[in-house]
Amino acid sequence: MFDTAHLHPMIVHFPIALLIIGFLFDVLSLFVKKDFFSNAGFYLLILGTVGVIAAYFSGDYAGDGITETGTLKQALEIHEEAAKLTLWIVITAAVFRIFLVSLKKYHKIYKGIFLILFLFGVLSIFRTGFYGGQLVYKHAAGVQLNLGFDAQSNGNTEYENNAIEKDDD
Template identity: 35%
Template sequence: MSGIPLHPLLVHFPIALLLMGTVLQIVAIWKKKFFDKAALLLLSTGFISGVAAYLSGGGAVRFAAAHWGSAYKSLAEIHELYAFATMVLFGIAISLRMLLHYFRRKFLMPLILVFCILGSVTLGITGHYGGQMVYVQKHAGSAVTTLTVSR
């Protein structure tokens, strides 16, 4: 695996786990017992794998710069910003979820859902910009510079 960045291999785990965790957190409104625990498990493992994916991003940036040049740099910065926001939002949701386990406050559940949904939105945006870097930069060369304007 020498020279191949881990980031593209790792990103799929948090995407699947966090999005499915959000869906199960919504389902847990009506069917608490199983779905509540399953949502916490998926969100927690999704968050941990998300941190690993986030930390591996630097290697992917170095790999891309070596192979494709630096035309995508502003796109990579936006991608990183949304990835960080995603981790913060899901980190808050999981923290609130842990509080809910110990303090059983009804007002926490809507907050958890809001943070999960916002995190899912930023996760989608993060994936969009990641895909733009891979598919546009890799296959179309300088086309990325026109995409950075369309934030």
């Protein structure tokens, strides 16, 4: 059966990619005077913001299933705080960009202020991803180890049990 706690690791990579590429397109639009890069950066920011919201809430839900003790509790709290900061920075950047575009003020100093805010959002994404990686690879949060054994296998792998069953026939 599908465990909904697995949604977070499936969702989280989309906003990471969308926001990083969106930021790079916006920076590229400073040097290449084509509307394509600025427009692409805008749409990637919007899609990435929706992804950040989905990743935040799916992570909050996934975290509910983890028993928090000791260093795992600390690591989970650090990741949660980093995710919350990322959520607010990215939402603020998206709202600011929408505001600037709608007022036709997305140029000069306002574009620079936005890009600095967007940069903070991307750096915050990196930080949150780092702490998420620590949860999985250092603390094994959410990892379910089976290694091919089950409770009735007498220490044999599934392959070995199948071979034993064939010999019994």
